[in-house]
Amino acid sequence: MKLNDYSSHSEILRQVGFESRTLLNGITGPIQLIRSLSNDPNLLEILHILELSTVRFEKFSLRSQLLSDLLNPSMQVSNERFDLVDLLKHAVLELNDFINFFGVIFELSKDLSSFEVEADRDIIYQSVLIVFEQFMSVLESGSAIKVDCEEHSQKISITAFDNGFVADKFNQFSENQSVEIDVTLFVHSLKKFSIPFTVYKNNGHTVMEIARQQ
Amino acid sequence: MNEFLVNSQVNLFAHIVLNGDASLQRLAEIYTEVLFTRLVNPRIGKKQKEELKQVVRNSKQANSSIDVKKICSKLNSESSIQQRLILLLNLLEFGLFVQKNAILLSKSNSIAGKIKQIADELKISAETYSLCSSFVSGKLYEVHDRRNILIVKSVSPELEGFHFVKREQIDGYFVFVYFPDVSTIFFRYQGKENLQLNSKPIQPKAIYSFQSGSVISQNGKPLLYYSKVIGQFKGLNQHESITLNLKNVEFTYPRSNFGLHNLSLTATSGELVGIMGGSGVGKSTFFNLLNGSLTPQRGKISLNGVSYQDGLTQIQMLIGFVPQDDSLFENLTVFENLYYTARLALGNLTVEQTKELVNAKLAEFGLYHIRNLKVGSSLSRNISGGQRKRLNIVSEIIREPKLLLVDEPTSGLSSADSLRVMSLLKEQALSGRLVLVNIHQPSTEIYRLFDKILVLDQGGYMVYYGNPLEAVRYFKMHAGRIDADEVECSVCKNIKSDEIFDIIDEKQVDEFGQLTENRKVKPIVWSSRFIPTDEGETTINPLSESKSIKTGWVKQLEVFLTRLTLSKLRDIEFFIFAFVIPVLLAAVIAFFSKYSFPNEQGGVHLHLLRKL
Numbered sequence: 010m011k012l013n014d015y016s017s018h019s020e021i022l023r024q025v026g027f028e029s030r031t032l033l034n035g036i037t038g039p040i041q042l043i044r045s046l047s048n049d050p051n052l053l054e055i056l057h058i059l060e061l062s063t064v065r066f067e068k069f070s071l072r073s074q075l076l077s078d079l080l081n082p083s084m085q086v087s088n089e090r091f092d093l094v095d096l097l098k099h100a101v102l103e104l105n106d107f108i109n110f111f112g113v114i115f116e117l118s119k120d121l122s123s124f125e126v127e128a129d130r131d132i133i134y135q136s137v138l139i140v141f142e143q144f145m146s147v148l149e150s151g152s153a154i155k156v157d158c159e160e161h162s163q164k165i166s167i168t169a170f171d172n173g174f175v176a177d178k179f180n181q182f183s184e185n186q187s188v189e190i191d192v193t194l195f196v197h198s199l200k201k202f203s204i205p206f207t208v209y210k211n212n213g214h215t216v217m218e219i220a221r222q223q
Numbered sequence: 224m225n226e227f228l229v230n231s232q233v234n235l236f237a238h239i240v241l242n243g244d245a246s247l248q249r250l251a252e253i254y255t256e257v258l259f260t261r262l263v264n265p266r267i268g269k270k271q272k273e274e275l276k277q278v279v280r281n282s283k284q285a286n287s288s289i290d291v292k293k294i295c296s297k298l299n300s301e302s303s304i305q306q307r308l309i310l311l312l313n314l315l316e317f318g319l320f321v322q323k324n325a326i327l328l329s330k331s332n333s334i335a336g337k338i339k340q341i342a343d344e345l346k347i348s349a350e351t352y353s354l355c356s357s358f359v360s361g362k363l364y365e366v367h368d369r370r371n372i373l374i375v376k377s378v379s380p381e382l383e384g385f386h387f388v389k390r391e392q393i394d395g396y397f398v399f400v401y402f403p404d405v406s407t408i409f410f411r412y413q414g415k416e417n418l419q420l421n422s423k424p425i426q427p428k429a430i431y432s433f434q435s436g437s438v439i440s441q442n443g444k445p446l447l448y449y450s451k452v453i454g455q456f457k458g459l460n461q462h463e464s465i466t467l468n469l470k471n472v473e474f475t476y477p478r479s480n481f482g483l484h485n486l487s488l489t490a491t492s493g494e495l496v497g498i499m500g501g502s503g504v505g506k507s508t509f510f511n512l513l514n515g516s517l518t519p520q521r522g523k524i525s526l527n528g529v530s531y532q533d534g535l536t537q538i539q540m541l542i543g544f545v546p547q548d549d550s551l552f553e554n555l556t557v558f559e560n561l562y563y564t565a566r567l568a569l570g571n572l573t574v575e576q577t578k579e580l581v582n583a584k585l586a587e588f589g590l591y592h593i594r595n596l597k598v599g600s601s602l603s604r605n606i607s608g609g610q611r612k613r614l615n616i617v618s619e620i621i622r623e624p625k626l627l628l629v630d631e632p633t634s635g636l637s638s639a640d641s642l643r644v645m646s647l648l649k650e651q652a653l654s655g656r657l658v659l660v661n662i663h664q665p666s667t668e669i670y671r672l673f674d675k676i677l678v679l680d681q682g683g684y685m686v687y688y689g690n691p692l693e694a695v696r697y698f699k700m701h702a703g704r705i706d707a708d709e710v711e712c713s714v715c716k717n718i719k720s721d722e723i724f725d726i727i728d729e730k731q732v733d734e735f736g737q738l739t740e741n742r743k744v745k746p747i748v749w750s751s752r753f754i755p756t757d758e759g760e761t762t763i764n765p766l767s768e769s770k771s772i773k774t775g776w777v778k779q780l781e782v783f784l785t786r787l788t789l790s791k792l793r794d795i796e797f798f799i800f801a802f803v804i805p806v807l808l809a810a811v812i813a814f815f816s817k818y819s820f821p822n823e824q825g826g827v828h829l830h831l832l833r834k835l
Binding site: 030031034037038039041042044045046048050053054057060091095096098099101102103105106109117130131134 | 246250254261268364374376382413417426427
């Protein structure tokens with residue numbers, strides 16, 4: 010998907026999101042019913058794996074819808090002031106299942122202090138989840154994702170030793186190449202709310218820095 | 224959940240999906256089956272699914288809508304706010320189930336709007352609705368008052384404002400939400416572990432009500448007690464908490480084997496502990512050991528690490544003891560009874576301060592409106608048995624004891640009075656005291672209030688100490704019952720606590736199949752079977768000083784005399800005997816002394832008669 014194609018794809022994205030949710034409902038309902046009827050630990054383990062997939066599918070559906078909304082100029086988004094560090098911590102909590110699944114470690118610096126931004130909190134929350142998910146999907150088990158503050162709390166940095174894979178994905182976007190919906194949503198969200206960010210490689214690490222709004 | 228609530232829930236689901244497409248109705252059917260299978264059983268799940276189909280079909284055929292206002296109005300008049308909250312949470316969960324995401328749910332005007340309308344009709348405040356919505360959707364970052372959220376996880380999420388309890392054993396995490404206005408707790412688990420709530424499996428993401436006495440276990444081992452969770456929300460002062468510890472305590476009466484044997488337990492502030500057992504098993508002996516009236520022959524009793532042997536005087540100042548028989552002055556009013564007790568116990572307060580405190584305590588215990596009524600004797604009662612018992616309890620509470628011992632608080636009371644008294648004791652525990660209660664045959668509601676129970680068997684053997692619901696499972700398991708995991712009725716949620724004693728006391732049969740007097744399992748065997756579970760971390764604080772200061776002897780004498788005089792003056796029988804009869808007698812004696820004289824025959828003549 011290329012940048013100049015977004016507006017034409019907005020309606021398609023919305024429909025993809027809607028249809029995928031309808032499909033998902035046909036899967037998640039019976040999964041929950043099986044859970045209610047069975048106590049077999051082996052079956053529960055299988056159901057958990059199935060559920061992890063449905064959660065990812067749910068996210069895909071949601072993010073398609075959100076991207077569609079962002080691309081629609083008449084769509085209203087909310088604007089509120091909140092702490093981005095708090096949102097990062099909530100994201101780590103929500104991703105607990107995936108963190109256990111991928112075996113990665115989150116290292117949140119004790120120096121992280123309040124980092125206020127003004128934006129749509131739900132959309133920025135999804136963007137934060139996207140960054141962490143991008144890292145987790147390429148890291149080896151036991152690797153760490155470090156979240157720290159830089160330049161006297163003027164920037165938040167998210168760093169991981171991933172041979173620069175995540176940085177490459179974001180660079181593809183800036184080079185107008187085809188990239189995932191997630192990365193597209195992240196970039197559009199932060200641009201929409203004028204939150205400056207940079208992604209670069211450094212000695213096999215990907216470093217993402219999010220700066221304060223001007 | 225009773226039938227009325229279940230029907231109301233189904234009708235509200237029908238209202239939400241009535242104008243939706245076929246796929247929405249199908250989802251509602253699946254969710255209804257999932258919900259009631261989880262809450263009750265698969266049979267009820269299927270039945271309610273069919274019921275929903277029927278309601279939707281009927282409404283469509285009649286081309287009529289469902290009267291939400293009527294349903295909600297009936298719910299408002301017949302159900303508690305807790306029950307209405309459960310209905311709302313189920314509706315929100317259903318909305319999430321359909322929309323798959325909270326953000327999309329909030330964008331869906333048709334479903335979110337209808338749920339909000341129902342919440343308004345159910346008179347659920349906007350604040351509570353917002354908390355419910357954020358909890359169900361998992362959008363915890365939206366919660367304004369974070370003191371109402373507790374996270375239980377292996378490592379702290381470092382989220383500012385939230386309560387946190389560490390449980391290293393789990394990979395997933397729990398989110399608990401507390402509604403302070405209605406003292407209700409719900410939780411949700413996120414993870415893949417095999418955990419149980421009161422011996423029933425916990426499903427990830429599903430919402431559960433966490434009631435008093437509940438326990439979450441992992442592979443049969445208790446992981447989290449209700450008391451721990453409520454303690455976090457209530458903000459019990461950890462620095463002032465006490466830990467009572469008994470280690471291998473042995474006490475026998477002279478020339479007998481009766482008493483208590485090898486008693487070991489730990490209880491902390493915030494817990495309500497029930498002491499259960501038949502007559503003569505040593506329940507009163509246990510209390511006498513705890514209040515320092517008896518001294519164990521072996522073992523050690525300590526409070527915050529200070530042994531009774533070393534600091535009994537200091538410890539006794541922190542103990543309140545409410546005996547089974549009340550010690551009220553029947554001729555004094557409710558207020559006067561408490562006032563004079565307070566004057567004796569709280570030497571550091573002025574008269575005005577004491578009066579204020581007494582009025583506040585009377586209001587807290589629901590006795591303010593009868594403050595001017597005379598207590599009355601046991602035969603001519605002016606106040607009810609429940610009110611008498613509450614007055615007895617508050618007479619001890621006014622000293623602010625850290626450890627409260629209450630002997631048979633429910634004996635002779637109606638079930639409603641019993642529940643009220645026990646609920647007040649639970650409140651006392653939740654305010655940071657450790658409350659121990661001797662009790663016989665508690666009802667399900669009362670049994671659920673306990674955080675722990677101690678079961679004593681004949682001869683004073685401790686046969687169980689721990690979570691009350693786990694106790695039912697424990698004894699059923701040892702008795703080889705096939706339904707050992709069924710600790711409560713799956714439909715009515717009743718707990719048969721009596722079954723514990725039926726199992727303990729089970730008799731052997733002879734070769735003819737007749738029950739004998741011999742028990743299947745002797746008390747000492749039950750005692751040896753019980754292995755106390757590891758309580759986890761317990762922080763021992765230095766023993767704090769009592770807040771009450773003993774009144775000086777002069778003031779004590781003054782209060783005693785005032786109370787006694789007031790009490791005697793109001794006792795008409797006493798007044799007659801003490802003042803009228805002696806005067807009359809004196810007058811008669813004086814009369815005879817003055818006007819009588821001996822005659823010649825050795826008899827007595829009245830001088831007055833001779834004059835006549």
